[in-house]
Amino acid sequence: MSSILNFPQVLLTDFFAGRDVGSMDGVTVVTPNRRLAATLKREFDRTRSAEVISAWDSADILPISTFIERFYEDALYSAQASHLPALLRPAQEQVLWEDAIARSDTGTVLLAVAEAARLAREAWQLAHAWRLTPQLANFPLNEDGKAFRDWSRYYEETTHRARQTDRARLCNLVAELCLRPEIKKPRRLICYGFDIITPQQASLLVKLEDAGCEVMLAQPQPQRSSQNPGSRRVQYDDAGEEIYHAAAWARARIEANGSARVGVVVPAFSEHRSTILRIFSSMMEPDIQRSLPGAAKRVLPFNASLGKTLASYPLINAAFLILELGKGEIGFERTSLLLRSPFLSGGETEMAQRARLDAQLRNRTEPTITLERLLALIEREHDGKSCPVLARVLIAYAEFRKVKLRGSQAPSALARVISEVLRIMGFPGERALDSAEYQILKKWHEVLADFAALDGVMPHSSYGKALSRLRHMAAEVLFQPETPDVPIQILGVLEAAGMTFDHLWVMGLSDEAWPPQPRPNPFLPIELQQAAALPQGSAGASLALASRLTKAWFSAANEVILSHPRHGDGRDGRALAPSPLIADIAVCELELPDYANHRDLIHRAGRLERIKNDEAPAIDAGNGASGMANGGMAVIKDQAACAFRAFAIHRLGASGTKAPGIGLDAMQRGILVHHVLAQVWGQLKTKNALDAMSDDDLGAMLMQAAKDATAHIHRDRPTTLSGRFAVIEQRRLVRLAHEWLNEDKKRNDFAVIAIEDKRSIEIGGLELTTRLDRVDELSDGRRIVIDYKTRAPSVSAMLGERPEEPQLPLYLITAEPAAVAVAFAQVKAGEMRFTALARDGDLLPGGKALGESRLADQHESWEDLVAAWHADLARIAADFIGGNAKIDPKTYPHTCRYCDVRSVCRIYERAGKEFTEQEEEG
Numbered sequence: 001m002s003s004i005l006n007f008p009q010v011l012l013t014d015f016f017a018g019r020d021v022g023s024m025d026g027v028t029v030v031t032p033n034r035r036l037a038a039t040l041k042r043e044f045d046r047t048r049s050a051e052v053i054s055a056w057d058s059a060d061i062l063p064i065s066t067f068i069e070r071f072y073e074d075a076l077y078s079a080q081a082s083h084l085p086a087l088l089r090p091a092q093e094q095v096l097w098e099d100a101i102a103r104s105d106t107g108t109v110l111l112a113v114a115e116a117a118r119l120a121r122e123a124w125q126l127a128h129a130w131r132l133t134p135q136l137a138n139f140p141l142n143e144d145g146k147a148f149r150d151w152s153r154y155y156e157e158t159t160h161r162a163r164q165t166d167r168a169r170l171c172n173l174v175a176e177l178c179l180r181p182e183i184k185k186p187r188r189l190i191c192y193g194f195d196i197i198t199p200q201q202a203s204l205l206v207k208l209e210d211a212g213c214e215v216m217l218a219q220p221q222p223q224r225s226s227q228n229p230g231s232r233r234v235q236y237d238d239a240g241e242e243i244y245h246a247a248a249w250a251r252a253r254i255e256a257n258g259s260a261r262v263g264v265v266v267p268a269f270s271e272h273r274s275t276i277l278r279i280f281s282s283m284m285e286p287d288i289q290r291s292l293p294g295a296a297k298r299v300l301p302f303n304a305s306l307g308k309t310l311a312s313y314p315l316i317n318a319a320f321l322i323l324e325l326g327k328g329e330i331g332f333e334r335t336s337l338l339l340r341s342p343f344l345s346g347g348e349t350e351m352a353q354r355a356r357l358d359a360q361l362r363n364r365t366e367p368t369i370t371l372e373r374l375l376a377l378i379e380r381e382h383d384g385k386s387c388p389v390l391a392r393v394l395i396a397y398a399e400f401r402k403v404k405l406r407g408s409q410a411p412s413a414l415a416r417v418i419s420e421v422l423r424i425m426g427f428p429g430e431r432a433l434d435s436a437e438y439q440i441l442k443k444w445h446e447v448l449a450d451f452a453a454l455d456g457v458m459p460h461s462s463y464g465k466a467l468s469r470l471r472h473m474a475a476e477v478l479f480q481p482e483t484p485d486v487p488i489q490i491l492g493v494l495e496a497a498g499m500t501f502d503h504l505w506v507m508g509l510s511d512e513a514w515p516p517q518p519r520p521n522p523f524l525p526i527e528l529q530q531a532a533a534l535p536q537g538s539a540g541a542s543l544a545l546a547s548r549l550t551k552a553w554f555s556a557a558n559e560v561i562l563s564h565p566r567h568g569d570g571r572d573g574r575a576l577a578p579s580p581l582i583a584d585i586a587v588c589e590l591e592l593p594d595y596a597n598h599r600d601l602i603h604r605a606g607r608l609e610r611i612k613n614d615e616a617p618a619i620d621a622g623n624g625a626s627g628m629a630n631g632g633m634a635v636i637k638d639q640a641a642c643a644f645r646a647f648a649i650h651r652l653g654a655s656g657t658k659a660p661g662i663g664l665d666a667m668q669r670g671i672l673v674h675h676v677l678a679q680v681w682g683q684l685k686t687k688n689a690l691d692a693m694s695d696d697d698l699g700a701m702l703m704q705a706a707k708d709a710t711a712h713i714h715r716d717r718p719t720t721l722s723g724r725f726a727v728i729e730q731r732r733l734v735r736l737a738h739e740w741l742n743e744d745k746k747r748n749d750f751a752v753i754a755i756e757d758k759r760s761i762e763i764g765g766l767e768l769t770t771r772l773d774r775v776d777e778l779s780d781g782r783r784i785v786i787d788y789k790t791r792a793p794s795v796s797a798m799l800g801e802r803p804e805e806p807q808l809p810l811y812l813i814t815a816e817p818a819a820v821a822v823a824f825a826q827v828k829a830g831e832m833r834f835t836a837l838a839r840d841g842d843l844l845p846g847g848k849a850l851g852e853s854r855l856a857d858q859h860e861s862w863e864d865l866v867a868a869w870h871a872d873l874a875r876i877a878a879d880f881i882g883g884n885a886k887i888d889p890k891t892y893p894h895t896c897r898y899c900d901v902r903s904v905c906r907i908y909e910r911a912g913k914e915f916t917e918q919e920e921e922g
Contacts, residue, residue: 025057026187026188027060027187028062028067028186028188029059029060030061030192031061031062031063031064031192031194032064032494032497032498033063033494033495033497034063034066035495035499036063036193036495036498036499037062039499040059041058044061060186064201069087069170071174071178072084072170072173072177075174075177075183078182078183079182080177080180080182080183085165086162086163086164086165087164087165087166087167087170088159088165088457090476091451091473092453093121093166094114094117094118094121094476095454095458096159096457097117097120097121097124098113098114100117100155100158101113101116101117101120101151103154104150104151104154106147107147107151114472119523120148120151120523122521123521123523123524124152124155124166125167126529127168127524128171128200129168129171129200130200130532130534131200136525139525139527139528141525144522144523145523148524171201171203171204172203174204175203175204178204178211179207179210185208186213187214188215188216189208189213189214189215191205191215191216191217191218192498193220193497193498193499194498195497195545195549196545221500222555231554231561231585232561232562232585232590233562233563233564233585233587234561234587235563235566235578236563236564236565237565237567238566238568239272240275242507242508242563242564242565243279243507244279244283245563245590246505246561246563247284248283248593248595249590250283250302250505251283251284251595252592252593254487259487260487260502261487261500261501261502262487262488262501262502263488263491263496263499263501263503263505263556264302264490264504264505264506265491265492265496265506266491266492266493266506266507266508267492267493267506267509267514268508269304269305269306269491269492270306273304276304276490277304280300280302280490282597282598284301285298285300286595286596286597286598299483299486301488302486302487302489302490303488303489303490304480304490305480305489305492305495305496306478306491306495307479307480308478308479308480309476309478310444310474310475310477310478311471311474311475315428315437315441315444318337318341318343318428319343319422319427319444320471320474321334321335321337321341322338322344322422322425323418323422323470324467325371325397326371326397326405327464328370329369330369330370332361332365332368332660333659339354340354340355343429344426344427344429345389345390345425345426345429346387346426346430347426347429347431348429348431349389349430350388350389350390353387354390356386357378357386359657361374361377362659363658364377364380365377366660366717367661367662368719371394372398375394375395375398378390389426393424397421397424400420400424404417405421406463408460408461408462409460409461410460410461411451411452411453411454411458411466412452412455414451414463414466415449415451415452416452417463428441435481436481439479439481439482440479444474447474448470450473451469451473489501493549496556497552500556500557501557502558502559503558503559503561504553504556504557505560505563506553506561506562506563507563508563508564508565509563509578509579510577510578511578512576513564514581515546515547515581516542517542518537518539518542519536520537521537526538546581547581550581561590562585564578564579614644614884614885614887615883615885615886616651616883616884617883618882618883619880632768632770632771633770633807633811634650635766635768636806636876636877637804637805639876639877639879639880639884640802640806641890641895642887642889642895642896642899643879643880643885643886643887643888644886644887644888645905646880646885647883647884649901650880654900654901654904655900656901662720663720664717664720664729666790668713668717669790670788670789670790671713672710673733673736673790674756674773674788676702676733676737677737677740677773677788677827678756678773678774679704680705680741681755681774683701685752686750686751686752687744687749687750688749690744690745698738699738702733703730705733706729706733706734710729710733714726735829736829739829740827742832743832743833747845748778748779748842749778750776750777750779750784751776752774752775753775754774755773755774757771757774757775757815758770759814761810761811761814761815762814763813763874763877764873764875764877764878764881765877765878766878766880766881770807770811770814770815772785772787772808772811773788774787774788774825775816775819782819782820782843783818783819783821784820784821784822784836784838784843784844785808785811785812785816785821785822785823786824786825787808787822788827789826789827791826791828792825792833792835793835794835798837799855802872802876803872808822808823809869809873810873812866812869813866813870813873817866820838820843821837821844822836822837823835823836823837823838824836833846834846837855839862850862850865887905889907896908
């Protein structure tokens, strides 16, 4: 910066007002960033408007990077055009750096070539901006430095052969062009708000002055003296509390003066961006109703300078979901987002149908899915009729994929393919986009155009690699939709440079955050970065820059608040001290209004009224109780566990969604076992037949049953049960069934008289449909009701006023009242056994009669037990019919742990911390 210290200093307000130094005609103002340029333009227009001028020429105010590019573009229309190199776009630069690294010996061992290329691009730009390139030739380099030198030589040779240049070298090119008389230059150039001017920029300014352009420097006019003790320091417990008070302060200032300019500067803005926007939105718009879908959106009085990556916006994420579906396999969770997205054809009109489709597909799909598999599942579930628009566009997409997404193509051709895929899927949806979404879509088209321009630097590519490249490009673009001029600006420290306000709050000034930690580039020698005083090249340079910025804040507004948290984020809550740059300012307390949040507004709106809501309308038996209770015997089980669960699931139709998992879950494995044993006993019928069958014949029967069982599951889960996986599962089933049949051989003679028996039953006025695995009849006519389990519960689970496992007792009293035993058959390798309640002790191996068991004290006889079951289960059924929907889990929190509807009853909110702790312990 020393080379331009002799340039004259001026006040920019004099130019705005047209005083002393002439008008803005022929004057160009350059700024260090785009936001400051936009702010100056608005200030210029306000100044002219205040002078009661009806029309005026627009001020030529722009960032210095844009000024340099415009200078180059103007030269393209001069006689020098044929001699000028082509300017690479950032995406083209990235491709060339990746190619340089990939072709080198050092690049072959790198796992993240793209990330290394980004750092190499940054090093290349820094080396040119700070004139380090000549020194690198003879400087002793470490391994990283030598690798960068080799990559740079290849990159430079490649661009030289192709007559290309980049933004790192553009300033040097423009500096030479400005000496040519035929190149148009501004009459006067004002550099406003620069705290740092690189040697490369300084050289350009000197060349402009030599070419006859008057170069001047301008700094923001202080709002007050930097020695004014009006700056105040405040501290809060943590970052959240600090942000909340900053938001309350900003709201109070604009309520006191609607035309006030309020600035909020955050050194680590990117780390706290989402929290800051959430708290400021809640503070400025406490009525949450305005943020609900379909509500009219009003412009909030604040704007954030740092945008999000383009790929993180829902609209662009939906575009990538569409494109990924055509690449091959895609995670079902991402497919689920696509199915429910509003940004494709029919997203609004079929919203409810697609949500139901998503819930149903979760029961059948794998963790990953393809476009063709998705279409097959939709066709199987609904025959394509419930979501006709979705089915139609997916079919068109599948046909297009077969023709256009194969092989290798040029980037420009792939860009057209990508646009066509999005068009086929109806992107960006049927509803009108709001202003922000429209701007995001426009930026997406710009990124896609940049991708199409890669033809000159990238050979043909596959669709998958092209999609990966496009995603990286979208992830590198930081984008913030434009908003109307608002009074509150939330800025990072560099965006705030050169700006003035009426009120300024700078937050997060702890000793850990300010001065910021240095971030030297690993490919440039540390010694060179320190000697050149790169802003982030060393601790000393970071401190010097932070000191200058802090000093500038003191005079940037009439009111300046500096804040810091006392504790860090996270569970450790480490103690923090104020930054040494503000530690000498006394701590004070701010008096701020107590603004109500949305909950407080609701409570203040009226008087609380308590309503008893644990009783639902009774089921009218005359209209058919069975029609109101879907779920078979699960109705009784759920009612016994918690009345609200039964009401929500079986009357309201509530259900949880399932996350597709890898392989078979416990329920599916149990279904396979049930299917094999049902088929085997369907053929054997009696124990005598089992005893008479040879091992070979029995093995063949079991293998056929296992194949039939896996084939049944294969229709729903083709990836899970196919090829070797199916063979392995069949062998497991054969071994498991064979071991269980050996357990059956230990019993006295019996016949299996019912298998997978489906019956309609009635209990307490409630009609249900039930299915039980098996009923055995002994040679003397006694019957046993059996249910297979891979892990059998204890007999106590069938007892009590609210039994956890009521299906066996319920089946006995309604369908097999003469049975003298109920038993869970635990079919588990190495742990085969019966868990039974029986009238007699000789019914099952190792069994005891009820009168001989520890339950004899509770029930005098088998008949007494059956009568108790009948009374308890009838009462449970009557409760369900009567509308009992009380939130009353039998065993809290165990009953609630895996309940699908606990988010509806919200018991964990009522129980609070106790529920969470017990759930984690369990």
